[in-house]
Amino acid sequence: MDTVKIQGSERTPEVDFDFGSNVFVLSGESYPEDVTAFFGPIIEKLEAHLEAQSGAEIRFDFELVYFNSSTAKVLMGLFDTLDAAAESGNDVTVTWIYASDDDNIQELGEEFAEDLEHARFVLKEVDPD
Amino acid sequence: MGFEIFKKEEAALAAAKALLQAGTLEGAAAQEHFETLTKAYEKLFKTTKRLVRMSDRNEAELNRATKSLDEKNAMLEGLSKKLAKYLSPQVYDSIFTGAKDVALRTERKKLTVFFSDIKNFTQTTEDMQPEDLTYLLNDYFSEMSRIAIEHGATIDKFIGDAMLIFFGDPESRGVKEDARACVAMAIAMQRRMRDLQERWRSKGFTQPLQMRIGINTGYCNVGNFGSEDRMDYTIIGGEVNLAARLEGNADPDGILISAETQALVSDLVQTEEREAIQAKGIRKEVRAFAITSIMDGFENESRYVKMEEDGLYLLLDLEKMDEDKRKQTITHLLGVVQRLAT
Structure with missing residues (x-):
């Protein structure tokens, strides 16, 4: 199984998707010029992969410090996809990591988590850089 | 899709x-x-x-x-850091924190005023190359400013070779503490001058600078003088002139203080009364006291160890001695002792 690794830039997040071990990480800042062009290929690949999983242990870590509205929409879609994977019999853990001094990111994570019905949600506070 | x-x-x-x-x-x-x-x-x-x-x-x-x-903030920060060098830290802080208005306003306050200059400076400038003089003056002012800031002084201005410094505005620790801080600063400066003189001598300057200091405590007008377009934060008044007169009468490497200041620091330093000064605009003669304890215990805290006799010249700069250099110097000195013993 392959992996997708994209280094973070000023406007785009770091992507570390390990399809073999079902561990996925999205971190950094996200306000791409073209949100569809950036997220399209990786989300399509992820959706196809998750649909094919059954009884798998899946971990998705979000460690974002800033994102724009389009990214927020992508994230909401991702949460739906992960929840659907959990509903179809996979053990899915979504971890939302935020800096202890960042109330905004914490609240956004809590709001996104409201849509999760089947996946496990973990809110993890870390020390600011 | x-x-x-x-x-x-x-x-x-x-x-x-x-x-x-x-x-x-x-x-x-x-x-x-x-x-x-x-x-x-x-x-x-x-x-x-x-x-x-x-x-x-x-x-x-x-x-x-x-x-x-x-980016603009970074630029302004850089600019204000540059501007800060033209102002005393307390003045800079009081303006930048908004504690003081930048307006033509003065107030009467009891301050301790410090005045210093270099003995025979005019003569020295004529005898020296401009580059050497620049080096000496920059070295001198840098060291003295550092000591002044360490003691919480307000550096008013440099006038050629002279310095006007005061304590009590914009920050004050009380009249007595201000006077004591000023005298402690003056002593630290003269002690540092002793080190600097050794350094300058070792660099071949035959006429190292010697500083004279005058200190007085009294009511002055302090604040912004000038015009709305160009103002100067400074002090004026007879007490400032008196500090200058005391300085003029001080010994080279000495500190001369007025009776007013002496009363506030008498338990801190030893003094010796000198001939009273007749100052312009002051009817009575002004009693003056020279501080005699400037160099007490100095030998142990000086960064230099100096010995100079016929056939012997030794100058050790302790601040330059790291562990290796210290060991190396001990070996050298032991070698010298061995040669002397045989």
């Missing part, structure tokens, strides 16, 4: 429209309600897409503005 952030919403809308077109809904009323609902959803969907686009644009704009603001 490729990835679209509103893929699911578009799919739901397309399905609803297909259902309407097929006309398979039971009953005209249901058909009509479903059509209304689909139209409302389509409108809401369009609005959401617009709002997200608008929000993205606003965020991008905000990001740009923040970045430009950060």
Whole structure:
């Protein structure tokens, strides 16, 4: 199984998707010029992969410090996809990591988590850089 | 269908429209309600897409503005750091924190005023190369300013070779503590001068600078003088002139203080009364005291160890001695002792 690794830039997040071990990480800042062009290929690949999983242990870590509205929409879609994977019999853990001094990111994570019905949600506070 | 952030919403809308077109809904009323609902959803969907686009644009704009603001802040910070070098730290802080108005306003306050200059400076300038003089003066002012700032002084100005410094504004620790801080600073300066003189001598300057200091405590006018366009934060008054007169009468490497200051520091330093001074504008003679304990215990804290006799010249700069150098110097000195013993 392959992996997708994209280094973070000023406007785009770091992507570390390990399809073999079902561990996925999205971190950094996200306000791409073209949100569809950036997220399209990786989300399509992820959706196809998750649909094919059954009884798998899946971990998705979000460690974002800033994102724009389009990214927020992508994230909401991702949460739906992960929840659907959990509903179809996979053990899915979504971890939302935020800096202890960042109330905004914490609240956004809590709001996104409201849509999760089947996946496990973990809110993890870390020390600011 | 490729990835679209509103893929699911578009799919739901397309399905609803297909259902309407097929006309398979039971009953005209249901058909009509479903059509209304689909139209409302389509409108809401369009609005959401617009709002997200608008929000993205606003965020991008905000990001740009923040970045430009950060750059401007960095520039202003750099500029204010440069400006700070032209001002005393307390004056700079009181302006930048907004504690003091930048306005033509003065007040009467009891301050301790310090005046210093270099003995025979005019003569020295004539005998020296300008480059050497620049080196000596910069070395001298840098060291003295550092000591002044360490003691919480307000450096008013440098006038050629002279320095006007005061304690008690914009910050004051009380008249007595201000006077004591000023005298402690003056002593630290003269002690440092002793080290500097050794350094200058070792660099070949045959006439190292010697500083004279005068200190007086009394009521002065302090604040911004000048015009609305160009003001100077300084002090004026007879007590300032008296500090200058005391300085003029001080010994080279000495500190001469007025009776007013002496009363505030008598338990801190030893003094010796000198001939009274007749100052312009002051009817009575001014009693003057020379501090005699400037160098007490200095040998142990000096960075230099110096010995100079016929056939012996030794100058050790302890600040330059790291562990290795110390060991190396001990070996050298032991070698010298061995040669002397044989």
